Amino acid sequence: MARAATTADTFNAVAEPRRRAILDVLARGERSVNDLVAELGLAQPQVSKHLKVLREVGAVDVRGDGRRRLYRINGEALKPIHDWVAGFERLWTERFDRLDDVLEDLKRKEQGDVTGDG
Numbered sequence: 001m002a003r004a005a006t007t008a009d010t011f012n013a014v015a016e017p018r019r020r021a022i023l024d025v026l027a028r029g030e031r032s033v034n035d036l037v038a039e040l041g042l043a044q045p046q047v048s049k050h051l052k053v054l055r056e057v058g059a060v061d062v063r064g065d066g067r068r069r070l071y072r073i074n075g076e077a078l079k080p081i082h083d084w085v086a087g088f089e090r091l092w093t094e095r096f097d098r099l100d101d102v103l104e105d106l107k108r109k110e111q112g113d114v115t116g117d118g
Contacts, residue, residue: 010077011084013057018042019050023073026060030070 014020018040025031025039036047051071054060058077062069 008057010057010059010081013053013059014078014081016050016053018046019054022047022050022054023059023078026071026073030063030072032068032070036071 014023021040022036025036031039033044033047033051036042036051037044040047051060051062055062058074060071061074062071064070
C-alpha cells in the first residue's frame with residue numbers, strides 16, 4: 001500500500017519530528033523563519049521546507065509584516081489530532097483509575113495482614 005503524501009493531512013505532516021518542534025515553538029507565539037532557525041538550530045532551507053508542508057495542510061498560517069513573514073499555529077487544523085488523542089487519554093485515565101482501585105484493595109488487604117487478620 002502506498003504511503004499517503006506528507007501534505008495529504010495534518011496527521012502525516014506532524015509525523016515528522018522537526019515539524020512538531022516547529023509547532024512547539026509556534027505554540028508560544030508568532031515567529032519568523034529566522035527566529036525558528038535560531039531557536040531550533042536547523043538550517044533555513046530546512047525550516048522553510050517544513051513550514052511549507054505545515055502551511056499546505058493548514059497547520060500554520062503566515063502573515064506579512066513589512067518584509068518579514070510571520071508564522072503562527074492554526075489550532076483549528078490541529079483539532080482532529082487533539083480529538084483523536086483525547087480518545088486515548090480517556091482510555092488511559094480509565095485504566096489508571098482501575099489500577100488505583102486495585103492498588104487500594106491490595107493496600108487494605110496488606111494492612112489487614114499486618115494487624116493479624118491474615
